[in-house]
Amino acid sequence: MSSAVSLVDVVKRYRRGKESVEVLHHLNLDIGEGEFVAIMGPSGSGKSTLLNLIGGLDRADSGAVTVAGHRIDQLSGGELTRWRAGNVGFIFQFYNLMPALSAAANVELPLLLLPLSRAQRRARVNAALEIVGLSDRARHKPSELSGGQQQRVAIARALVSDPPILVGDEPTGDLDRTTANEVLDLLRTLSQQFGKTVVMVTHDQKAADVATRQLHVDKGQLADSGRLS
Amino acid sequence: MKYLKYHPLIWIGTLAMKYLPLIWAGLTRKKLMTTFTLLSIVVAFLLFGLLQGVNSAFSRGVEGAHLDRLVVQGKVSMTDQLPEAYRQQIANVAGVTGLTFASWFGGYYQDTKNSIFSFAVDASTYFALFPEIHLPRNELDALVKTRTGAVIGRALADKYGWKIGDTIPIKSTIWTKTDGTADWSFQVVGVFTTPGDPGAEQRLFLNNDYFDEARSLNKGMVGWYSVRIDDPSHSTAISAAIDRLFANSDHETKTVTEKEFQQAFLKQIGDINFIVSSIVGAVFFALLFLTGNTMMQSVRERIPEFAVLKTLGYSDRAVLTLVVAEGLALSLTAAVLGLVGAAAAFPMLQDFVGVPSLPPAVVGQGLFYAVLLALVTALAPGLRVARLNIVDALAGR
Numbered sequence: 001m002s003s004a005v006s007l008v009d010v011v012k013r014y015r016r017g018k019e020s021v022e023v024l025h026h027l028n029l030d031i032g033e034g035e036f037v038a039i040m041g042p043s044g045s046g047k048s049t050l051l052n053l054i055g056g057l058d059r060a061d062s063g064a065v066t067v068a069g070h071r072i073d074q075l076s077g078g079e080l081t082r083w084r085a086g087n088v089g090f091i092f093q094f095y096n097l098m099p100a101l102s103a104a105a106n107v108e109l110p111l112l113l114l115p116l117s118r119a120q121r122r123a124r125v126n127a128a129l130e131i132v133g134l135s136d137r138a139r140h141k142p143s144e145l146s147g148g149q150q151q152r153v154a155i156a157r158a159l160v161s162d163p164p165i166l167v168g169d170e171p172t173g174d175l176d177r178t179t180a181n182e183v184l185d186l187l188r189t190l191s192q193q194f195g196k197t198v199v200m201v202t203h204d205q206k207a208a209d210v211a212t213r214q215l216h217v218d219k220g221q222l223a224d225s226g227r228l229s
Numbered sequence: 230m231k232y233l234k235y236h237p238l239i240w241i242g243t244l245a246m247k248y249l250p251l252i253w254a255g256l257t258r259k260k261l262m263t264t265f266t267l268l269s270i271v272v273a274f275l276l277f278g279l280l281q282g283v284n285s286a287f288s289r290g291v292e293g294a295h296l297d298r299l300v301v302q303g304k305v306s307m308t309d310q311l312p313e314a315y316r317q318q319i320a321n322v323a324g325v326t327g328l329t330f331a332s333w334f335g336g337y338y339q340d341t342k343n344s345i346f347s348f349a350v351d352a353s354t355y356f357a358l359f360p361e362i363h364l365p366r367n368e369l370d371a372l373v374k375t376r377t378g379a380v381i382g383r384a385l386a387d388k389y390g391w392k393i394g395d396t397i398p399i400k401s402t403i404w405t406k407t408d409g410t411a412d413w414s415f416q417v418v419g420v421f422t423t424p425g426d427p428g429a430e431q432r433l434f435l436n437n438d439y440f441d442e443a444r445s446l447n448k449g450m451v452g453w454y455s456v457r458i459d460d461p462s463h464s465t466a467i468s469a470a471i472d473r474l475f476a477n478s479d480h481e482t483k484t485v486t487e488k489e490f491q492q493a494f495l496k497q498i499g500d501i502n503f504i505v506s507s508i509v510g511a512v513f514f515a516l517l518f519l520t521g522n523t524m525m526q527s528v529r530e531r532i533p534e535f536a537v538l539k540t541l542g543y544s545d546r547a548v549l550t551l552v553v554a555e556g557l558a559l560s561l562t563a564a565v566l567g568l569v570g571a572a573a574a575f576p577m578l579q580d581f582v583g584v585p586s587l588p589p590a591v592v593g594q595g596l597f598y599a600v601l602l603a604l605v606t607a608l609a610p611g612l613r614v615a616r617l618n619i620v621d622a623l624a625g626r
Contacts, residue, residue: 057540076319078544092623100254110541112247157541195529199513 003066004165004197005031005054010063010136012220014050023049025220026063031213033164036191036198046220047201048169054199055167056084068164085113089158091168091200095150097142103153104129110161127188128156131194132186148179155186159196166190168200172207184210248551255555259527261557266523270563270602271517271570274595277509278571278587281595283578284505285588296461298358300490301454301471304481307493308333310450311480313441318474324467324527327457329354331452334435336399336413338389345385345399347433349440349452351380358457361423368393368419376439379415382430383422393417399433404444417545455489513598521606524556528610535614536622545615554613556607557600564599568592 012024023046031037033142042046052058053065056072059080065073068087075083091112097106104125111121132152142150151171158166168187172180184207190196191212200211208214218221256263301319303309313330320328326517334347356364364372364380372378381391395417402555405411415435423429442446458467468484485493528535535548543551571589576590 052620055540057623081539081542081544084540090537091542092537095251096533096623098251098254098534098537100258101250105250105254109251109538112251113542118247 002033003030004033004035005029005199006061006064006065006066007050007053008064010060010065011060012046012053012198013051013061013108014160016191023158023220027221029215029222031155031197031199033197034191034195036188036210036212037200037215038073038208038213039199039201039215040203040205040208041217041223044183045217047217050217051167051169051199051201053076054165055088055090056080064180085110087163087165089155089163091151091154091158091171095142095147095154095174097150097153097157099142102141103134103145103156106153106154107160107195109157114161115121124160124181125156127159129153131172131190132156133161135216146179147175148182151175151179151183152186155190159190159194163196164197166196166198168198170202172201172202172204180207237538243556248554251551252554252558255531255551256559258531262523262527266520267559267563267566269519270516270560270599271567273512274564274567274599275570275574276512276567277595277598278568278591279574279578280509281591282571282575282587284501285579285591286511295361295487297458298487299451299458299464299468299471299484300393300487301484302452302490304472304483307490309480310447310452311450311454311482312509313449314452315475315482317382319456319471322467322470322474324457324459324463324470326459327354327358328454329358330437330451330454331355332437332440332452333403334399334401334433334440335403336433337403338397338399341402341576345433346431347379347399347435348438350434351437352434355434355455356569356621358455359371361426362421362429363424364421368421371418372434372436372619375416376436377416378418379433379435380419380421381417381433383420384430385433386417386420388431391417391421404440404446405432406443407445409445454485456484492597493515513602517605518600520556520560521609524552525604525610527555528552528614532614532617532622533625535617536619539617539619540623548617549611549615551606552611553607556611560599560603560606561596564595 007027007029010024010027010029011022011093013022015021027050028051039047039050043068049058053060054067056067056075060073063073064071070083070087072083073082078153090167097103098109101109107128108121116124126138127137129138132155134149134152136158137149142153145153151174155166155171166187171187172183175183187198187200188210190213191198198211200207202208272274301315303311303616310332314327316330319325327353331351332349334349336347337343338345352369356362356369368380372380379397389397397417398412401411401413404413406413415433415617421430421434437451455469456471458464464486468486469598471484483537533548538551539545539547568587569592572592574588
């Protein structure tokens, strides 16, 4: 299995006032293509920072970050923005949909950046909504959808531009157990059937159990990693 | 044909259509706030269209002033009368190629609100000096021959339904007749046009011979002389030469260019340009704060949404462009509505300004200000989202 995510000797510090706090300490990590990885750990352990580095939202202070075959730590700001558009799909805890746009228009957002015709964009949006089982809700606004449906719209938005990596920050954190299981099943399907590499931060052990591998981050370092069946 | 899609306008249009739902979503997120802001801008541009339109109509006469014409008027005030006897002396000044005179009659029809811009002129010389007034030869001859005759502009004729042969009663606010009344009547003998300056068709010209004979005061005096000169570059020297002729006399003169004369004439009504500029300036200044505050508040409330857009791959420039596009959409929509309103109201002002439609230059000026307003008010919030740190914004910091 080739590597989808590779972090070598990564250090990340934050400035808090005059102090510099090291959040990740010489961290090494390797995630294979198509893996479904759950990152767990206590609050402040650095798991969200790790996710932000993988997603190209933040930069490491030192070390090498290679994601989807690109050394993203060496990209300029503009290059990193373009890289994100084509290589990573993001799923947030609170969905972060545009309230004034319909489900279809929300899913279409990443496609506006690509040189696609309106018909091509519409076809891709329909396909993404079909995958998440919300074809019949395309015209609904987020306020007209349940939490689970909103998160599925967010997943459709994340995968509509067909990125190899999906990253989720507590994607089931705002959902009840049943709905959370539906969303996790969907993520597993995307990993298993569509070959997407899914990296998810979660506090929920039941959610983590769905992943093929669990990583535990503690005090800025990987505590252990277990590959599950 | 295949290169047509690369035309800048088509490219911008395609891009605008593509992002229109996103721009529209931003604007309609808080419908009430957007509506009130829109209405404020509409009212501001309605006011701008009306005031600037009036100002433009008034200025048109000044802009159309001929450089080869001078006006000889009283030195102390333009209302001071000058002796008709000056005529020959002015005509003898080197460089003077034509000469006529006129007096302000100041009349109204039936009611004081129906002002008639009327002038007593020397019919045989006046129209030769003002070729922009198109009066048929036979009608000019009729004016010269008919002592109580008058010629009127096409707009004035249309306004009151006057036609050649009609006798029209005009009351003067200045001149009483020898019989003690201010009731004058004139026979319409001609209708003139002034192509390109419909406002000038509100005027009435009457015979000075009849006017001078019938009035009770200031007989043998004229309001001002209009002088045509051989070369506009000689205007200063010729003006000085004319004024020297009458220095230290009972009626000293002040010779100015036609443009200066018309500006001074308008200032008798009031410095319209200053008044309009002051009002419009104050309105736009207030609007700047109102729209700027709305844009800033709207963007501040949507910081997480912009952070998500940047997460999805929207560049700093793209989010800045979106905010500016929102500002442009709001400002231009309101400006168009306001200017359309002003254009619709303009025909009702025709009696006052003499121009039946909103001048296109005012529309262009309005749209330019709308773009300027959008850029100024959207730039600060736009830069804020462009510089947004995604991680901090998503974390609500």
